Amino acid sequence: MDQKDAATGLPREWQNAGIMNDAVLSPPPVGTPGGPKVLLEVFGCQMNKLDAELVVTALKRAGYDFTDDDDEAAAVLLVTCAIRDQAEHRVHSHLGELAVAKRSRPDLAVGVLGCQAQREGQDLLTRWPSLDFVAGTRDFGKVAKLLDQVRADRTRVLSIEGIADEVSEQRDVTVRPHRGRAFVNVMRGCDKPCTYCVVPRTRGAEVSRSMVDVVTEVEELVADGVKEVTLLGQTVNAWGRHEGHSLGELLHRLEDIDDLHRVRFITSHPEEMDDTLVSAIAACRKSGLFLHLPPQSGSSRMLRRMARGYTNERYREIIAQLRERIPGIEIGGDIIVGFSGETDEDFEATVDLLRDVRFSQSYIFRYSPRPGTPAFGRLEDDVPDKVKRKRLKILNEIQTEIMRERHEALIGTRHEVLVEGSSRKDARRLFGRNLAFDRLVFEGESSWEGQFVTLEVTGATPLTLSAKVLAEPTDAPRDTTLARTT
Ligand code: SF4
Known part of the structure; x- marks a missing residue:
């Protein structure tokens, strides 16, 4: 892959793909003019970015303003991720x-929030005497109070809540980085026992927001101009199961909201896929035609060691069913290479899966043991790093080739995209996504952001599709069948 990010090792464009992203909320939101300025830095996934929006809401209500300039910031707050050790190293180096x-600026207040804060807790305060407060994943609503406290008293505070059994979002729907689209947290935490994963420890048990809460928030967002929502949850397709609801029911409910045109959801768990x-x-x-359904491995033996709750055969059955019943559906996958005990044969099973399923995009990672996971100290990290790197390279090459072939086959097809913004390199180049979550780049006006444009694909690389505009932008999709038929 070219253009990799030095810190994450991921292709930069993948980081724009909406699933992985490290960025300050950009542009910084507007708070109370004249209030103390906060610089907010967000590491990790979209869920973290959404958590950052909750922090913004709490700080705005308390009279804070925002900046992206280090020199004028009265406080720097880091919203952190604990999934990979690389992300945590970046926070420590920051x-x-x-x-x-x-x-030179002893009044500067520094806080660490979110997953890494939840996982490391007091250790962070001990290691960094300059750190003022640490707040966990269920403490976002208290951030303004904590910041007021440390700025007034210069005390140091650790705030790590136990696991709440309700999810309170208290979101200001007008605070969001994009006009036309928004993320909506529909649940928090995870009940799965995946042996490599730290999320159940950092985010607690699975708790769904109520149907009425979610629908109300989406309606408010739509009233404020949002046309596409992405529902977020660690196992989003398990949403509502303890309350007698299902994600399928929610999709039907959202389908009825006028002026909402697209509904996406990430991330789904294979064990939770059902007919509904x-x-x-x-x-x-309105439902997107992209399902992020991480297999993690193509070996049933490894899936057992990972405690994923399904076999390779079951995963393949699900994919076959999806493709038979939903024309045009694309699948995204996450794969871990070099997990404890992975043999050449296990790895070959994953290679076969990758070749057979032909994911439209796939996030492939080397396993590294994380403290706090069920595997840590119990399942030996016995695949040499050299072997992990080699396997990673093989899978990345296969995936790149699949994406190149798939994209080339799309040349000449028509798509309707919601314009997401301008290319960082060239402001005249815009980008947007079709229902299948393909990223199309084309020339247009920055004022088109948040509108729908019909495009024809004219060129392809493994990561991007170039396109030309066929029709002027509109507020609503012209042809809702377009992406389902081309
Ligand atoms: S489903 Fe497994 S991998 Fe995903 S968040 Fe839950 S424990 Fe982690």
Whole structure:
């Protein structure tokens, strides 16, 4: 892959794909003019970005303003991720820089929030005497109070809540980085026992928001101009199961909201796929045609060691069913290479899966043991790093080739995209996504952001489709059948 991010090792464009993203909320939101300024830095997934929006809401209500300029910030808050050790290292190295900055600016308040805060807790305060407060994944609503407290008293605070059994979002729907689209947290935490994963420890048990809460928030977002929502959850297709609801039911409910044109959802768990959801995606015309359904491995033996709850055969059955019942559906996958005990034979089974399923995009990672996971200290990290790297390279090459072939086959086809913004390199180049989550780049006006444009694909690379505009932008999709038929 070309153009990799030095810190994450992922292709940069993948980081724009909506699933992985490390960025300050850009542009910084507007708070109370004249209030103390906060610089908010967000590491990790979309769920973290949404958590950052909750932080923004809490700080705005308390009279804070925002900046992206280090020099004018009265406080720097880091919303953190604990999934991979690389992300945590970045936060530690940033805390090192902030410790140096605080020598000349002792009034600067520094806080760490979110998953890494939840996982490391007091250790963070012990390691970094310059750090003022640490707040966990269920403490976002208290951030303004904590910041007020440390700025007034110069006390140091650790706030790590136990696991709440309700999800309170208290979101200001007008605070969001994009006009036309928004993320909506529909649940928090995870009940799955995946042995490599730290999420159940950092985010707690699975708790769904109520149907009425979610629908109300989506209606408010739509009233404020949002045309596409992405429902977020660690196992989003398990939404509502403890309350007698299902994600399929929610998709049908959202289908009825006028002026909402697209509904996406990430991330789905293979064990939670059922007929109701497959039928709902097939029936709901607003539903995206991209399912992020991580297999993690193509070896049933490895899936057992990972405690994923399904076999390779079952995963393949699900894919076959999806493709039979939903024309045009594309599948995204996550794969871990080099998990404890992975043999050449296990790896070959994953290669076969990758070749057979032909994911439209896939996030492939080397396993690294994370403290706090069920595997840590119990399942030996016995695949040499050299072997992990080699396997990663093989899978990435196969995936790149699949994406190249798939994209080339799309040349000449027509698509309707929701314009997401301008290319960082060239402001005249815009990008948007079709229902199948393909990223199309084309020339247009920045004022088109948040509108729908019909395009024809004219060129392809493994990561991007170039396109030309066929019709002027509109507020609503012209042809809802377009993406389902081309
Ligand atoms: S489903 Fe497994 S991998 Fe996903 S968040 Fe839950 S424990 Fe982690």
